[in-house]
Amino acid sequence: MKLDVDVLRYLSKDDFRVLTAVELGMRNHEIVPTELIDRIARLKHGGTYKVLKNLLKHKLLHHDSSKYDGFRLTYLGYDFLAIKAMVNKGVFVAVGRQIGVGKESDIFEVAREDGTVLAMKLHRLGRTSFRAVKSKRDYLRHRSSYNWLYLSRLAALKEFAFMKALENHGFPVPNAVEHNRHCVIMSLVQGYPLVQVKQLENPEVVFETIIGLVVRLAERGLIHCDFNEFNIMIEDDEKITMIDFPQMVSVSHRNAQMYFDRDVECIFKFFRKRFNLSFEESLDDIDGSDEGKDEAGKPCFSAIERSAGFLDRELAASGFTRKEEEDIQRFIEGRAESDTNSDSEDVDLVEDENEASTIDGNSSDLLEQNEGCENQGKVESCEARESSGSEKE
């Protein structure tokens, strides 16, 4: 996806006011009625309509008149709101090249004022499809709370909270710098995903380190749930960093054993195929013991001794609520189920007219309460910075 941050520099205060008004409206509407946007934005002399046209031109909004005249944010529109809020906060000053495309994320480099380069992950939960919700009537009834905006924001919130907690407990993860909406800023890992690596100096050591991480995580009460060669970064000195945390679960999850075994199996399979490792030997060579392992040398979930309360304690402090955890988990698990169910189809998430709207734009100035809309932040692309050779306004 193209993220043309140059556009960001030309957007006015009113543009952001209207963009923010659409975001607020989307708390209760998949498509926000134009007239509601106007009421929230409160621009003088019908200014909202002109601004909407401009935002539409830059693909920050999508126009929909199938049921009534209205707009919704595009990913790009949501990206701009998050980027602007973080630029205003001084988190970074420039957005650079795209360095990763995940299943449900886009990763870019961003630069701080002092030139430090960080990674920006923009979550796109539900990008592939919303088919997961098709067979679940209760999802559909409450589907306005399952839109991509909410889910992507939850994914970012969860990822940030878990990354911080893991970092505090000495796990090799990127440093969690900041989050806003669906966006997480973290330190840039100077390496490659393991999947791109064809040769290792010490495959046994790397393998042991990685399996050791799965076990240590479980001891601290966590399972990664997507622990594979795509989510393990490795540097030239073969240092490991794990990434990608929105789907992590507690060891008390009802499917914990299955998730744990799956993570372990992925690593075994990859090292067997890519580096020809034969595990019984390598395990004996390295630590000389088979304790807590099955006959194939794999760690047993049931043999892991847990230190209680880690997950709950850390996450209660992070502001990531139980309800939010349930919402995102239900989506992720529902999606996994639907992936194995070939007759599921995509669902159109256009909102029912009878769904209640609690935002009417009348009670108070909603925009004044919404952070980031009044300050005029500046952002520039790395290219612009490099070519000008100086700080730009």
Ligand code: ADP
């Ligand atoms: P997804 O959830 O979409 O799989 P990931 O977090 O796994 O997203 O990131 C996708 C890709 O982006 C990774 O495989 C990696 O190449 C790159 N990436 C992600 N985070 C970082 C980081 N902190 N530093 C460097 N590259 C990263």
Ligand code: MG
């Ligand atoms: Mg990934």
